Amino acid sequence: MRSPNDWVSLLETVPDPEIPVLNVVEMGIVRSVECPGNSIIIKITPTYMGCPAMDAIADDIQAKLGPIAMEESKTLRVELVYSPAWTTDWLDDAAKAKLEKYGIAPPVKTSDKRALQGEPSEIHCPHCKSKDTRLVSLFGSTACKAHYQCNSCSEPFDYFKCI
Amino acid sequence: MNARCEYLLRLGDDALILGQQLGLWTGHGPVLEEDIALTNIGLDQIGQARAWLTLAGRFEGKGRDEDQLAYFRSPAEFRNAQLCERPNGHFGDTIARQFLFDAYATELHAGLCQSEDSDIAAIARKSAKESAYHFRHSRAWMIRLGDGTEESHHRIQQSLNEILPYAGDLFHTDAVAASAASEGWGIDPSSLRDPWNSHVEEMLKESGLMRPESTSERTGGRIGQHGEQLSQLLEEMQVLPRTYPKAEW
Ligand SMILES: [Zn+2]
Numbered sequence: 001m002r003s004p005n006d007w008v009s010l011l012e013t014v015p016d017p018e019i020p021v022l023n024v025v026e027m028g029i030v031r032s033v034e035c036p037g038n039s040i041i042i043k044i045t046p047t048y049m050g051c052p053a054m055d056a057i058a059d060d061i062q063a064k065l066g067p068i069a070m071e072e073s074k075t076l077r078v079e080l081v082y083s084p085a086w087t088t089d090w091l092d093d094a095a096k097a098k099l100e101k102y103g104i105a106p107p108v109k110t111s112d113k114r115a116l117q118g119e120p121s122e123i124h125c126p127h128c129k130s131k132d133t134r135l136v137s138l139f140g141s142t143a144c145k146a147h148y149q150c151n152s153c154s155e156p157f158d159y160f161k162c163i
Numbered sequence: 164m165n166a167r168c169e170y171l172l173r174l175g176d177d178a179l180i181l182g183q184q185l186g187l188w189t190g191h192g193p194v195l196e197e198d199i200a201l202t203n204i205g206l207d208q209i210g211q212a213r214a215w216l217t218l219a220g221r222f223e224g225k226g227r228d229e230d231q232l233a234y235f236r237s238p239a240e241f242r243n244a245q246l247c248e249r250p251n252g253h254f255g256d257t258i259a260r261q262f263l264f265d266a267y268a269t270e271l272h273a274g275l276c277q278s279e280d281s282d283i284a285a286i287a288r289k290s291a292k293e294s295a296y297h298f299r300h301s302r303a304w305m306i307r308l309g310d311g312t313e314e315s316h317h318r319i320q321q322s323l324n325e326i327l328p329y330a331g332d333l334f335h336t337d338a339v340a341a342s343a344a345s346e347g348w349g350i351d352p353s354s355l356r357d358p359w360n361s362h363v364e365e366m367l368k369e370s371g372l373m374r375p376e377s378t379s380e381r382t383g384g385r386i387g388q389h390g391e392q393l394s395q396l397l398e399e400m401q402v403l404p405r406t407y408p409k410a411e412w
Contacts, residue, residue: 049207049210049211049289049290050182050207082285083289085288085292136196137199138200139199139200143206
């Protein structure tokens with residue numbers, strides 16, 4: 001019989017549908033796994049309230065892990081929770097490195113209020129590593145990204161918004 | 164109807180109607196980046212609306228979910244502020260409407276983080292991050308347009324003059340608002356007026372825009388009084404689920 005940790009390992013095989021280079025555990029979307037009685041309850045939290053990928057993520061988890069639960073004669077349920085609110089702090093260094101390799105500038109931690117009021121301090125170009133970049137738009141291709149351009153190599157790139 | 168349900172409908176309907184309006188910008192933004200920005204903000208609003216309306220349905224206790232509340236209520240049953248249903252107009256009109264709302268929403272969500280209702284506090288903490296980000300966007304545009312060319316200054320001033328009177332509903336207080344504050348699960352919106360005003364004043368100072376002189380406020384949205392615009396908006400938003408009530412997609 002699988003332990004909650006075993007289920008977390010299985011969840012690591014489910015990629016984020018919008019950023020497939022990270023899995024749902026690395027993204028910080030999976031908040032807890034509990035195995036009371038004959039059920040397995042997986043709690044997930046959205047990156048953004050309107051994130052259209054949440055339904056797809058719940059479906060993906062169910063499709064991949066549901067049959068495995070059935071083998072143990074258990075039912076698997078995916079629940080959506082809002083608290084605690086998702087934050088980019090949950091992306092560890094390994095996840096950030098994967099993002100950068102994939103071409104998305106990882107979130108830059110700003111301890112003060114500047115992150116919300118003004119520009120984040122220093123966003124590196126994921127392609128040429130130049131620090132000379134500019135914000136094109138606060139909003140990008142998905143809810144979790146902003147749009148930047150590199151002044152050195154001219155390449156546009158996504159920046160993972162720090163929230 | 165109980166006060167908490169009523170209060171949550173107000174929160175949910177503001178977000179839903181504004182989100183729907185912003186969605187209408189899809190493919191019509193003045194530049195691609197703003198097309199994406201407005202629709203992203205709209206998506207956040209819809210996400211917030213889903214959470215508030217789900218909770219409203221639970222307090223209503225009639226088994227209605229977010230979809231039933233969004234698609235099967237008539238205009239007079241909607242509790243959104245009249246500000247949210249004002250037409251998109253041109254880009255400046257949408258930005259002025261959004262700025263006034265975002266300045267309110269950042270304060271509202273920050274306040275609701277302290278709610279004694281853990282579900283309300285959880286949704287507020289999530290929404291607070293989003294509304295602060297939206298505010299940064301709409302504020303920057305108010306300043307950019309106000310402090311821009313003669314043409315942009317003139318037009319955004321017009322937009323502000325037209326929309327400002329509709330902010331009245333946002334701070335409307337009544338028995339529902341009083342219960343929210345006294346019972347500790349919500350806040351009285353009238354307490355948000357001063358912080359909101361400071362945001363507006365700061366923006367005016369930076370953008371060189373003027374506060375319009377006559378601002379006799381319009382209210383009524385919280386008791387279901389709406390303009391024709393809302394009926395048209397709902398007609399379009401609700402037509403599919405009303406025509407095919409059992410449809411799933
Ligand atoms: Zn570069």
